[in-house]
Amino acid sequence: MPxxxxxxxxxxxxxxxxxxxxxxxxxxxxxxxxxxPECGARVSRVIQAPGLTHSKTDLHYRAKRAGFHTLKRVQKGEYEKMY
Ligand SMILES: [Zn+2]
Structure with a gap:
């Protein structure tokens, strides 16, 4: 299953x-x-298929994981310890 x-x-x-x-x-x-399922916040699906690491979506996803999201969370001061 995917x-x-x-x-x-x-x-x-x-x-x-x-x-x-x-x-x-x-x-x-x-x-x-x-x-x-944990908190009821709205979520959207991010396409991530093994072997398709150069797809636009995947790059976007990685960029968000690597920078934008982390910064955002750190600013809010809630998840600093996770990173
Ligand atoms: Zn949640």
Whole structure:
């Protein structure tokens, strides 16, 4: 079964589970998640397929993980210890 990556919406606060993105194993038939199972924040699916590391989406995802998101969380002072 494919593993999908979800990430919390920019407008949501998120929790430890979703603020840095999380993976869910789902079959193709399953409906995509709309809410974080932990905190109920809205999430959106980020395409991440093994071997497609140069796709636009994946680069975007990596960039967010590497910089933007981390900075944002650090500024809020909530997740400093995680990084
Ligand atoms: Zn959450």
């Amino acid at each position: 593993i999908y990556v979800y990430e919390v919406d920019e407008t949501e606060k998120g929790c430890r589970k979703c603020c840095g993105g999380f993976e869910v194993m789902q079959s193709l038939k399953d409906a995509r998640l709309e809410r974080c």
